[in-house]
Amino acid sequence: MDSRFALPVDTVLDGGYRIERVVGSGGFGITYVAEDIKLGTTVALKEYYPFDFGDRDRTMSVRPKSDRHQKTFEWGRANFLQEARTLARFEHPSIVRVTRVFEANSTAYMVMRFEQGQSFEAWLTSLGRPPTQEELDRIATPLLEALQMMHAKNFLHRDIAPDNIIVRADGSPVLLDFGAARRAVAEMSRSLTGIVKAGYSPHEQYSSDGRLQGPWSDIYALGGTLYRAVTGRIPEEATLRVDVDTCRPPRRPQRGPIGRVSCRRSTPVSRSSTRSARSPSRSCGRCCLDRRRNPKSRWGVRHRRPRHRASGTPGGLPRTGPRRLGGWPLPPPSRSYWVAPTAGMNTRVGRRPSPACAMPRPGSSPP
Numbered sequence: 001m002d003s004r005f006a007l008p009v010d011t012v013l014d015g016g017y018r019i020e021r022v023v024g025s026g027g028f029g030i031t032y033v034a035e036d037i038k039l040g041t042t043v044a045l046k047e048y049y050p051f052d053f054g055d056r057d058r059t060m061s062v063r064p065k066s067d068r069h070q071k072t073f074e075w076g077r078a079n080f081l082q083e084a085r086t087l088a089r090f091e092h093p094s095i096v097r098v099t100r101v102f103e104a105n106s107t108a109y110m111v112m113r114f115e116q117g118q119s120f121e122a123w124l125t126s127l128g129r130p131p132t133q134e135e136l137d138r139i140a141t142p143l144l145e146a147l148q149m150m151h152a153k154n155f156l157h158r159d160i161a162p163d164n165i166i167v168r169a170d171g172s173p174v175l176l177d178f179g180a181a182r183r184a185v186a187e188m189s190r191s192l193t194g195i196v197k198a199g200y201s202p203h204e205q206y207s208s209d210g211r212l213q214g215p216w217s218d219i220y221a222l223g224g225t226l227y228r229a230v231t232g233r234i235p236e237e238a239t240l241r242v243d244v245d246t247c248r249p250p251r252r253p254q255r256g257p258i259g260r261v262s263c264r265r266s267t268p269v270s271r272s273s274t275r276s277a278r279s280p281s282r283s284c285g286r287c288c289l290d291r292r293r294n295p296k297s298r299w300g301v302r303h304r305r306p307r308h309r310a311s312g313t314p315g316g317l318p319r320t321g322p323r324r325l326g327g328w329p330l331p332p333p334s335r336s337y338w339v340a341p342t343a344g345m346n347t348r349v350g351r352r353p354s355p356a357c358a359m360p361r362p363g364s365s366p367p
Helices: 067-088 120-127 133-153 180-189 215-231 263-272
Strands: 017-025 029-036 039-048 054-056 063-065 099-106 107-113 165-167 173-175
Touching: 017 039, 063 067, 067 107, 067 263, 120 165, 120 173, 133 165, 133 173, 133 215, 180 263
Parallel strands: none
Antiparallel strands: 017 029, 029 039, 039 107, 054 063, 099 107, 165 173
16 A cells, blocks of 8 residues: 555554554555554554545544545544444454554554464465365354354444455464444445445445345355355356346365365355345344244255146156256255355355265155
8 A cells, every 4th residue: 555644664652552564454444563562462453544535644643535524534433433342342263352442643543463364365375275174164163153243242244255354373263354334434425435345245235225234244245255265266246146146156076186075065155155035034143043944945945845846757846946956956965054145135054964965866755
């Protein structure tokens, strides 16, 4: 980023934090590595700096660009402070720890634990191969638990993507760069700049009306992230999938350079990138229920007998149906993550044991 926008190295904030370097920046803030002078530790320091309607003056203060931006600037700063206070109440290893928040230079700062590691995107690139089932389990399980805790408190991340997940040296993940303050600013300014990420943001996030968003929005973004991990491709943008969904699902199990790719990985992640269903779940806790508890969902119980049978097909199955292979529905995965982030949507995430993947014989009923 342009050095004119960032604070100079060795700048001391609030008498206790010395700026060392810039580690990231976005449309609404700058993140620094800083030294806690009193404790002698390294921390991450995030500064509220909305580039669209804020500017830094010669005194290093951040102020609105004009009088017409004054209200939006102050509204965003208030939400930035509120987001920091909310995050400070969460104690989970996969949620970045906020230790302090303060105001200085006419703006606000959030002090966080400095997480050492590489982004999920960089981690995938460094592997040089698709991640194994066990590796994905170590990433997905803590993230789902963290989302469940957040959603239980009516708090959304709103910006889950491979570059906002840090993978530590021990393989555990942590969520960074929450987007609640950015969303509040977007709702007031009617601007979506820096709010959405193509391929990961659900289509309801393209609206400045936050009432359409919920836990399902975070699950969609997490599903897109897992899709990127399994397939090596960024999912198609959600707005392009509303009418015609051309996003290719992951392939069925195949043998490759790392051995057999688990069916329990490829099938659920294909569901995680499906399009919008009808009714969203109300919390991530409900997302973790077994899909069989919602038989009315389009993808809820994929193996139930159809109400109207078509003659001349094995087992009386209809000739057409969703996601069938060779005229039969796909068998259920074993102990799979059912991440179904569909824009608008009916979301279920859970784990359940099921028989090994096998195609039914002609003339027999599906399981």
